[in-house]
Amino acid sequence: MDQLDRRLIVATQTGLPLVSKPYHALAEQLGISAGEVQSRLLRMLERGLIRRIGAVPNHYALGYTANGMSVWDIPDQRVDALGAQVGALEFVTHCYRRPRSLPDWPYNLFAMVHGCSRAEVEVKVAHIAALLGGEYRSHDILYSSRILKKTGLRIAG
Protein backbone atom coordinates (compact mmCIF):
# COMPACT_ATOMS: atom_id res chain seq x y z
CA MET A 1 0.00 0.00 0.00
CA ASP A 2 1.54 3.31 -1.04
CA GLN A 3 0.69 6.92 -0.20
CA LEU A 4 -1.81 7.14 -3.06
CA ASP A 5 -3.64 4.01 -1.87
CA ARG A 6 -3.79 5.60 1.54
CA ARG A 7 -5.26 8.80 0.13
CA LEU A 8 -7.78 6.73 -1.83
CA ILE A 9 -8.80 4.96 1.38
CA VAL A 10 -9.20 8.25 3.22
CA ALA A 11 -11.28 9.60 0.32
CA THR A 12 -13.63 6.57 0.24
CA GLN A 13 -13.87 5.33 3.82
CA THR A 14 -16.98 7.38 4.49
CA GLY A 15 -18.50 6.23 1.20
CA LEU A 16 -18.42 6.44 -2.59
CA PRO A 17 -19.65 9.70 -4.19
CA LEU A 18 -23.31 9.41 -5.20
CA VAL A 19 -22.80 10.86 -8.65
CA SER A 20 -23.04 9.37 -12.10
CA LYS A 21 -19.27 8.92 -12.45
CA PRO A 22 -18.02 8.32 -8.89
CA TYR A 23 -14.54 7.14 -9.89
CA HIS A 24 -14.05 10.26 -12.00
CA ALA A 25 -15.07 12.41 -9.03
CA LEU A 26 -12.48 10.65 -6.85
CA ALA A 27 -9.88 10.93 -9.62
CA GLU A 28 -10.37 14.67 -9.79
CA GLN A 29 -10.07 14.97 -6.02
CA LEU A 30 -6.83 12.92 -5.99
CA GLY A 31 -5.29 14.33 -9.16
CA ILE A 32 -5.11 10.98 -10.98
CA SER A 33 -7.10 9.35 -13.79
CA ALA A 34 -10.39 7.49 -13.28
CA GLY A 35 -8.74 4.39 -14.73
CA GLU A 36 -6.08 4.59 -12.02
CA VAL A 37 -8.77 4.85 -9.32
CA GLN A 38 -10.55 1.78 -10.70
CA SER A 39 -7.39 -0.28 -11.08
CA ARG A 40 -6.19 0.59 -7.57
CA LEU A 41 -9.58 -0.37 -6.08
CA LEU A 42 -9.49 -3.61 -8.07
CA ARG A 43 -6.00 -4.38 -6.78
CA MET A 44 -7.13 -3.72 -3.19
CA LEU A 45 -10.09 -6.08 -3.72
CA GLU A 46 -7.80 -8.78 -5.08
CA ARG A 47 -5.40 -8.41 -2.16
CA GLY A 48 -8.24 -8.43 0.37
CA LEU A 49 -7.59 -4.89 1.58
CA ILE A 50 -11.17 -4.27 0.48
CA ARG A 51 -13.58 -7.02 1.49
CA ARG A 52 -16.27 -5.81 -0.88
CA ILE A 53 -17.73 -2.67 -2.40
CA GLY A 54 -21.39 -2.15 -1.69
CA ALA A 55 -24.11 -1.14 0.72
CA VAL A 56 -23.85 -1.73 4.45
CA PRO A 57 -27.39 -2.10 5.76
CA ASN A 58 -28.39 -1.09 9.25
CA HIS A 59 -29.79 -4.31 10.73
CA TYR A 60 -32.35 -2.53 12.84
CA ALA A 61 -33.77 -0.54 9.95
CA LEU A 62 -34.30 -3.80 8.04
CA GLY A 63 -36.40 -5.12 10.91
CA TYR A 64 -33.63 -7.32 12.35
CA THR A 65 -34.22 -5.81 15.76
CA ALA A 66 -32.98 -8.77 17.81
CA ASN A 67 -29.21 -9.04 17.76
CA GLY A 68 -27.94 -12.07 19.66
CA MET A 69 -24.30 -12.88 20.20
CA SER A 70 -24.37 -16.63 20.79
CA VAL A 71 -21.29 -17.91 22.61
CA TRP A 72 -20.18 -21.50 23.08
CA ASP A 73 -17.62 -23.40 25.13
CA ILE A 74 -16.22 -26.04 22.81
CA PRO A 75 -13.20 -28.28 23.46
CA ASP A 76 -10.10 -26.77 21.81
CA GLN A 77 -9.43 -29.79 19.63
CA ARG A 78 -12.95 -29.59 18.11
CA VAL A 79 -13.55 -25.85 17.83
CA ASP A 80 -12.13 -25.34 14.33
CA ALA A 81 -14.06 -28.20 12.74
CA LEU A 82 -17.30 -27.18 14.43
CA GLY A 83 -16.71 -23.44 13.95
CA ALA A 84 -16.48 -23.96 10.19
CA GLN A 85 -19.86 -25.73 10.25
CA VAL A 86 -21.50 -23.02 12.36
CA GLY A 87 -20.03 -20.24 10.20
CA ALA A 88 -21.45 -21.87 7.08
CA LEU A 89 -25.02 -21.68 8.41
CA GLU A 90 -27.00 -19.27 6.26
CA PHE A 91 -28.26 -17.23 9.23
CA VAL A 92 -24.91 -16.78 11.02
CA THR A 93 -23.48 -13.40 9.96
CA HIS A 94 -20.18 -13.52 11.88
CA CYS A 95 -18.39 -16.48 13.43
CA TYR A 96 -15.08 -16.33 15.26
CA ARG A 97 -12.86 -18.30 17.60
CA ARG A 98 -11.69 -16.12 20.49
CA PRO A 99 -9.75 -16.81 23.70
CA ARG A 100 -11.60 -17.71 26.89
CA SER A 101 -11.19 -15.39 29.85
CA LEU A 102 -11.53 -17.63 32.90
CA PRO A 103 -13.19 -17.69 35.35
CA ASP A 104 -15.67 -15.09 34.01
CA TRP A 105 -15.81 -16.20 30.45
CA PRO A 106 -15.58 -19.91 29.43
CA TYR A 107 -16.67 -19.40 25.79
CA ASN A 108 -14.35 -19.75 22.80
CA LEU A 109 -16.73 -19.67 19.82
CA PHE A 110 -18.79 -16.57 18.96
CA ALA A 111 -21.60 -16.76 16.38
CA MET A 112 -23.67 -13.65 15.67
CA VAL A 113 -27.33 -14.29 14.93
CA HIS A 114 -29.81 -11.62 13.86
CA GLY A 115 -33.57 -11.98 13.89
CA CYS A 116 -36.78 -10.00 13.78
CA SER A 117 -37.51 -11.11 17.34
CA ARG A 118 -35.78 -12.85 20.23
CA ALA A 119 -37.95 -15.89 19.57
CA GLU A 120 -36.50 -16.08 16.06
CA VAL A 121 -32.96 -15.75 17.40
CA GLU A 122 -33.66 -18.53 19.90
CA VAL A 123 -34.90 -20.87 17.18
CA LYS A 124 -31.70 -20.20 15.23
CA VAL A 125 -29.53 -20.73 18.29
CA ALA A 126 -31.35 -24.02 18.98
CA HIS A 127 -30.43 -25.01 15.44
CA ILE A 128 -26.74 -24.32 16.23
CA ALA A 129 -27.05 -26.32 19.45
CA ALA A 130 -28.49 -29.26 17.50
CA LEU A 131 -25.66 -29.05 14.99
CA LEU A 132 -23.10 -29.08 17.81
CA GLY A 133 -24.84 -32.04 19.44
CA GLY A 134 -23.15 -33.02 22.67
CA GLU A 135 -19.92 -31.26 21.75
CA TYR A 136 -20.38 -28.01 23.68
CA ARG A 137 -20.08 -27.70 27.44
CA SER A 138 -22.17 -24.56 27.88
CA HIS A 139 -23.53 -21.64 25.90
CA ASP A 140 -25.24 -18.30 26.31
CA ILE A 141 -26.92 -15.60 24.18
CA LEU A 142 -26.04 -11.96 24.79
CA TYR A 143 -28.69 -9.65 23.38
CA SER A 144 -27.81 -6.06 22.66
CA SER A 145 -30.10 -3.61 24.37
CA ARG A 146 -28.59 -0.43 22.93
CA ILE A 147 -26.10 0.78 20.35
CA LEU A 148 -23.81 3.13 22.24
CA LYS A 149 -21.57 4.02 19.30
CA LYS A 150 -21.21 3.04 15.67
CA THR A 151 -18.70 4.97 13.65
CA GLY A 152 -16.64 2.23 12.03
CA LEU A 153 -12.99 2.54 11.27
CA ARG A 154 -11.50 5.89 10.39
CA ILE A 155 -7.87 6.16 9.42
CA ALA A 156 -6.23 9.54 9.66
CA GLY A 157 -5.82 11.50 6.44
Next chain:
Amino acid sequence: MPDKLPTQPGPLDAADRRIINALQGNFPLCDEPYRHVAEQLGMSESDLLARLRMMLDARVLTRFGPMFQIERMGGTFVLAAMKIPEEDFERIAAIVNSLPEVAHNYQREHALNMWFVLATETQGGIVAAIKKLERLTSLPVLAFPKEREYFVEMKLTA
Protein backbone atom coordinates in the same frame (compact mmCIF):
# COMPACT_ATOMS: atom_id res chain seq x y z
CA MET B 1 -26.03 10.06 20.52
CA PRO B 2 -26.87 6.46 21.49
CA ASP B 3 -29.63 4.83 19.45
CA LYS B 4 -32.53 3.29 21.35
CA LEU B 5 -33.39 -0.25 20.38
CA PRO B 6 -35.44 -1.49 18.75
CA THR B 7 -35.70 1.06 15.98
CA GLN B 8 -38.83 0.93 13.87
CA PRO B 9 -38.20 -0.57 10.42
CA GLY B 10 -38.07 2.21 7.85
CA PRO B 11 -40.70 2.56 5.15
CA LEU B 12 -38.82 0.51 2.55
CA ASP B 13 -40.60 -0.35 -0.65
CA ALA B 14 -39.92 -3.28 -2.97
CA ALA B 15 -37.46 -1.27 -5.08
CA ASP B 16 -35.45 -0.25 -1.99
CA ARG B 17 -35.27 -3.89 -0.92
CA ARG B 18 -34.10 -4.95 -4.38
CA ILE B 19 -31.36 -2.32 -4.19
CA ILE B 20 -30.17 -3.48 -0.76
CA ASN B 21 -30.13 -7.13 -1.78
CA ALA B 22 -28.38 -6.43 -5.09
CA LEU B 23 -25.76 -4.06 -3.69
CA GLN B 24 -24.25 -6.03 -0.81
CA GLY B 25 -21.12 -6.58 -2.89
CA ASN B 26 -19.75 -6.62 -6.44
CA PHE B 27 -20.41 -2.96 -7.16
CA PRO B 28 -18.93 -2.54 -10.65
CA LEU B 29 -15.62 -0.81 -11.32
CA CYS B 30 -16.65 0.87 -14.55
CA ASP B 31 -17.13 4.50 -15.60
CA GLU B 32 -20.87 4.65 -14.85
CA PRO B 33 -21.43 1.95 -12.22
CA TYR B 34 -24.77 3.31 -10.95
CA ARG B 35 -26.24 3.28 -14.44
CA HIS B 36 -25.02 -0.30 -14.90
CA VAL B 37 -26.66 -1.44 -11.62
CA ALA B 38 -29.83 0.55 -12.32
CA GLU B 39 -30.25 -1.20 -15.68
CA GLN B 40 -29.94 -4.60 -13.99
CA LEU B 41 -32.58 -3.56 -11.46
CA GLY B 42 -34.89 -2.13 -14.11
CA MET B 43 -34.83 1.44 -12.81
CA SER B 44 -33.28 4.70 -13.90
CA GLU B 45 -29.88 5.81 -12.67
CA SER B 46 -31.39 8.94 -11.12
CA ASP B 47 -33.96 6.85 -9.25
CA LEU B 48 -31.21 4.54 -7.92
CA LEU B 49 -29.07 7.49 -6.77
CA ALA B 50 -32.04 9.21 -5.14
CA ARG B 51 -33.03 6.03 -3.30
CA LEU B 52 -29.46 5.40 -2.11
CA ARG B 53 -29.24 8.98 -0.85
CA MET B 54 -32.59 8.63 0.92
CA MET B 55 -31.61 5.33 2.57
CA LEU B 56 -28.29 6.78 3.73
CA ASP B 57 -30.01 9.87 5.14
CA ALA B 58 -32.59 7.69 6.90
CA ARG B 59 -29.74 5.45 8.16
CA VAL B 60 -31.31 2.38 6.57
CA LEU B 61 -27.83 2.04 5.12
CA THR B 62 -24.89 2.72 7.40
CA ARG B 63 -22.74 3.52 4.40
CA PHE B 64 -22.20 2.79 0.74
CA GLY B 65 -18.73 2.13 -0.64
CA PRO B 66 -15.64 -0.02 -0.11
CA MET B 67 -15.40 -2.02 3.12
CA PHE B 68 -11.75 -2.04 4.10
CA GLN B 69 -10.10 -4.86 6.05
CA ILE B 70 -7.83 -3.04 8.43
CA GLU B 71 -5.92 -6.24 9.29
CA ARG B 72 -4.63 -6.43 5.72
CA MET B 73 -3.16 -2.94 6.11
CA GLY B 74 -1.28 -3.89 9.25
CA GLY B 75 -4.02 -2.66 11.58
CA THR B 76 -6.13 -4.56 14.06
CA PHE B 77 -9.68 -4.97 15.32
CA VAL B 78 -10.19 -6.36 18.80
CA LEU B 79 -13.46 -7.14 20.56
CA ALA B 80 -13.39 -6.11 24.21
CA ALA B 81 -15.82 -6.24 27.12
CA MET B 82 -16.30 -4.64 30.50
CA LYS B 83 -18.39 -5.38 33.58
CA ILE B 84 -19.84 -2.02 34.61
CA PRO B 85 -21.96 -1.33 37.70
CA GLU B 86 -25.46 -0.36 36.44
CA GLU B 87 -25.52 2.93 38.33
CA ASP B 88 -22.27 4.01 36.70
CA PHE B 89 -23.08 2.78 33.21
CA GLU B 90 -23.79 6.09 31.46
CA ARG B 91 -20.68 7.80 32.83
CA ILE B 92 -18.41 4.91 31.81
CA ALA B 93 -20.11 4.65 28.38
CA ALA B 94 -19.29 8.30 27.73
CA ILE B 95 -15.64 7.70 28.62
CA VAL B 96 -15.38 4.60 26.43
CA ASN B 97 -17.10 6.31 23.49
CA SER B 98 -14.77 9.30 23.76
CA LEU B 99 -11.84 7.19 22.53
CA PRO B 100 -11.50 7.43 18.72
CA GLU B 101 -10.20 3.83 18.77
CA VAL B 102 -13.68 2.63 19.83
CA ALA B 103 -15.44 1.89 16.53
CA HIS B 104 -18.62 0.16 17.74
CA ASN B 105 -20.04 -0.12 21.23
CA TYR B 106 -23.06 -2.12 22.36
CA GLN B 107 -24.79 -2.51 25.68
CA ARG B 108 -25.56 -6.20 26.18
CA GLU B 109 -27.62 -8.10 28.72
CA HIS B 110 -24.97 -9.95 30.69
CA ALA B 111 -22.69 -9.37 33.69
CA LEU B 112 -20.20 -8.27 31.03
CA ASN B 113 -22.61 -5.55 29.94
CA MET B 114 -20.53 -3.45 27.54
CA TRP B 115 -19.00 -4.90 24.37
CA PHE B 116 -17.03 -2.78 21.97
CA VAL B 117 -14.64 -3.06 19.06
CA LEU B 118 -11.28 -1.33 19.17
CA ALA B 119 -9.84 -0.52 15.74
CA THR B 120 -6.32 0.81 15.41
CA GLU B 121 -3.72 1.01 12.69
CA THR B 122 -1.12 -0.85 14.74
CA GLN B 123 -1.17 -3.74 17.20
CA GLY B 124 0.47 -1.48 19.76
CA GLY B 125 -2.45 0.92 19.44
CA ILE B 126 -4.81 -1.73 20.87
CA VAL B 127 -2.64 -2.31 23.94
CA ALA B 128 -2.34 1.44 24.50
CA ALA B 129 -6.10 1.97 24.11
CA ILE B 130 -6.89 -0.78 26.63
CA LYS B 131 -4.42 0.66 29.15
CA LYS B 132 -5.89 4.11 28.67
CA LEU B 133 -9.45 2.81 29.17
CA GLU B 134 -8.47 0.95 32.33
CA ARG B 135 -6.81 4.07 33.68
CA LEU B 136 -9.74 6.37 32.81
CA THR B 137 -12.43 4.02 34.14
CA SER B 138 -10.57 2.19 36.92
CA LEU B 139 -12.22 -0.99 35.62
CA PRO B 140 -10.67 -4.03 33.94
CA VAL B 141 -11.06 -4.43 30.18
CA LEU B 142 -11.22 -8.00 28.85
CA ALA B 143 -9.86 -8.40 25.33
CA PHE B 144 -11.16 -11.09 22.98
CA PRO B 145 -8.90 -10.91 19.93
CA LYS B 146 -10.05 -12.90 16.93
CA GLU B 147 -8.02 -16.12 16.70
CA ARG B 148 -9.80 -17.45 13.68
CA GLU B 149 -12.65 -16.38 11.43
CA TYR B 150 -15.12 -18.90 10.04
CA PHE B 151 -16.73 -17.94 6.74
CA VAL B 152 -17.96 -14.43 7.30
CA GLU B 153 -20.20 -12.86 4.75
CA MET B 154 -23.09 -10.43 4.60
CA LYS B 155 -26.21 -12.53 4.46
CA LEU B 156 -28.99 -10.23 5.58
CA THR B 157 -32.02 -10.10 3.33
CA ALA B 158 -34.06 -6.92 3.14
